[in-house]
Amino acid sequence: MKIGDLEKLSGISAHTLRYYEKEGLLKPSKRGENNYRHYSQDDLITAKFIKRSKACGFSLSETSSLLAIKNDKSHHVCAEAKQITGVKVKEIEEQIQRLKQMQATLIQLERYCCGGEESAEFCTIIDALENGNDITGGE
Amino acid sequence: MKIGDLEKLSGISAHTLRYYEKEGLLKPSKRGENNYRHYSQDDLITAKFIKRSKACGFSLSETSSLLAIKNDKSHHVCAEAKQITGVKVKEIEEQIQRLKQMQATLIQLERYCCGGEESAEFCTIIDALENGNDITGGE
DNA sequence: ATAGACCTTAGAGCATACTTTAAGGTCAAG
DNA sequence: CTTGACCTTAAAGTATGCTCTAAGGTCTAT
Numbered sequence: 001m002k003i004g005d006l007e008k009l010s011g012i013s014a015h016t017l018r019y020y021e022k023e024g025l026l027k028p029s030k031r032g033e034n035n036y037r038h039y040s041q042d043d044l045i046t047a048k049f050i051k052r053s054k055a056c057g058f059s060l061s062e063t064s065s066l067l068a069i070k071n072d073k074s075h076h077v078c079a080e081a082k083q084i085t086g087v088k089v090k091e092i093e094e095q096i097q098r099l100k101q102m103q104a105t106l107i108q109l110e111r112y113c114c115g116g117e118e119s120a121e122f123c124t125i126i127d128a129l130e131n132g133n134d135i136t137g138g139e
Numbered sequence: 140m141k142i143g144d145l146e147k148l149s150g151i152s153a154h155t156l157r158y159y160e161k162e163g164l165l166k167p168s169k170r171g172e173n174n175y176r177h178y179s180q181d182d183l184i185t186a187k188f189i190k191r192s193k194a195c196g197f198s199l200s201e202t203s204s205l206l207a208i209k210n211d212k213s214h215h216v217c218a219e220a221k222q223i224t225g226v227k228v229k230e231i232e233e234q235i236q237r238l239k240q241m242q243a244t245l246i247q248l249e250r251y252c253c254g255g256e257e258s259a260e261f262c263t264i265i266d267a268l269e270n271g272n273d274i275t276g277g278e
Numbered sequence: 279a280t281a282g283a284c285c286t287t288a289g290a291g292c293a294t295a296c297t298t299t300a301a302g303g304t305c306a307a308g
Numbered sequence: 309c310t311t312g313a314c315c316t317t318a319a320a321g322t323a324t325g326c327t328c329t330a331a332g333g334t335c336t337a338t
Binding site: 018045053055056059069073079082086088089092095102106113114115117118130 | 149152187189191205208209213216217220221222227230231232234235238239242244245246248253254255257258259260262264265267268269270271
């Protein structure tokens with residue numbers, strides 16, 4: 001299939017597919033005489049692999065590492081895949097914690113502000129940002 | 140105080156302070172004869188305001204809007220500050236939900252993988268990414 | 279007066295992951 | 309044989325928020 005077909009079947013734009021190729025993630029199995037890219041069913045699987053990997057939060061570089069395992073399974077072990085996954089679990093956990101901390105602060109800010117048409121002279125949100133009041137972990 | 144002093148007192152690097160100035164967030168109250176930036180106590184408050192705002196997850200652009208309120212309170216109302224905060228609360232909530240979804244998937248992947256020195260031939264992580272098995276919201 | 283710390287500017291570089299542009303070649307239908 | 313859809317490349321642009329570099333001016337202490 002040509003790049004437009006893979007675009008439709010994988011849901012990844014042709015532009016992005018070319019970009020992934022440049023980054024070494026997905027090489028078309030061959031080129032036609034006209035130099036057009038030709039993709040196989042295996043390439044489609046790889047494209048979907050990339051998409052799922054990204055949906056799990058893996059970066060392109062991490063996805064590359066996972067693809068390297070997929071593409072040469074007998075020379076790789078489960079430990080590698082599990083390690084990459086474990087690192088990502090920790091990273092995402094940290095990100096979630098950071099966001100929750102922000103969220104808690106924001107919700108405090110939101111709760112105390114009247115939100116009306118009063119002058120911002122005594123706005124608790126502005127005041128908190130200005131003076132560090134009520135900002136968790138503030139100063 | 141000079142930029143190096145503000146750097147120490149605010150914890151924002153001189154480079155970044157100049158960047159913020161270029162972006163219109165924090166202008167030094169005056170320039171010396173030697174063209175050095177001179178910051179006032181008020182500028183220090185503004186610098187800390189920016190830092191707290193960023194800690195809450197606000198972008199520089201959003202921080203700009205909040206600063207505009209802070210710098211001219213009588214011409215702004217609480218509703219503006221609360222609206223900005225409310226939008227951010229929703230954004231962060233969505234981000235957390237996305238990350239939690241990823242996390243759930245990743246933990247499934249991690250759980251089922253033996254993680255040993257076995258060949259990746261039958262690795263459940265690679266298999267799931269390849270075939271969409273067990274990937275929540277997959278395909 | 280000279281070393282070293284500090285300041286100035288404009289502009290480039292970094293990181294990630296695309297997205298778009300420009301300029302052009304190929305192919306199938308009518 | 310031309311139109312329009314599709315393909316090609318290299319390179320630049322987008323977004324965010326810095327971070328660094330180069331080349332040079334200023335200030336303070338000895």
